[in-house]
Amino acid sequence: MSEQHVSETPVDTRVRVQGQPVDSYPEWAPEAVRGRVLRVTVVGEDVLHRRNAEVTEFGTPELHTLVDDMFRTMYVAEGVGLAANQVGVDLRLFVYDCPDDDGVRHVGHVLNPVLETEGVEEEGLAVENEGCLSVPGPHAELPRAPRARVTGFDRDGNPVTVEGTGYFARCLQHETDHTMGRLYIDRLPKRERKKVLKTMNDMKDQVFARRAENAETMRFE
Numbered sequence: 001m002s003e004q005h006v007s008e009t010p011v012d013t014r015v016r017v018q019g020q021p022v023d024s025y026p027e028w029a030p031e032a033v034r035g036r037v038l039r040v041t042v043v044g045e046d047v048l049h050r051r052n053a054e055v056t057e058f059g060t061p062e063l064h065t066l067v068d069d070m071f072r073t074m075y076v077a078e079g080v081g082l083a084a085n086q087v088g089v090d091l092r093l094f095v096y097d098c099p100d101d102d103g104v105r106h107v108g109h110v111l112n113p114v115l116e117t118e119g120v121e122e123e124g125l126a127v128e129n130e131g132c133l134s135v136p137g138p139h140a141e142l143p144r145a146p147r148a149r150v151t152g153f154d155r156d157g158n159p160v161t162v163e164g165t166g167y168f169a170r171c172l173q174h175e176t177d178h179t180m181g182r183l184y185i186d187r188l189p190k191r192e193r194k195k196v197l198k199t200m201n202d203m204k205d206q207v208f209a210r211r212a213e214n215a216e217t218m219r220f221e
Helices: 030-034 061-076 166-179 190-217
Strands: 015-017 020-022 081-083 093-099 105-118 126-132 135-144 147-153 159-165
Touching (some): 030 061, 061 093, 061 190, 093 166, 126 166, 135 166
Antiparallel strands (some): 126 135
């Protein structure tokens, strides 16, 4: 999911990593220090438009490297979430570093995510702007559930449960959608989807140039 990464609160307060509160945490997830920048796939590429494969082998060096690379790529692309198919890998996996509406920062990764949404009957759907790193540039208003819960595994195969409200709930829904082969624009009316794609074509070169600059100038060490 696209949004410029901004650290608005001290990096050692109000942070949850893999769904658990921590006493301190750096500005960037440590994985990004080890990772390298990968190319972000763009709408129309096949890997983005099909359900991706379940992860069946955990704890491998390749999986650890992939998570590291995804974190670094997400930051360089100015995102708050990134799925494996967005770097061309056919696996049900996403990483995130995303605030909720209360200013709590959530950081982690989930493999084989299962999504549950809450609050729809009581609160209705929340309509907010949403964007995607694989639809570079534009945003569009989209209704999402105000609360979400995702269960799955970490890269070593340990069970993970992550819950969120507001903007972070939107991120969890957006990224789980990716692992099922669905982009946010697939949820838009046909006319709105066409408008977003036209805007993307006008904006994408500028977005790609900014990402290239970030890859050269951002420092994670």
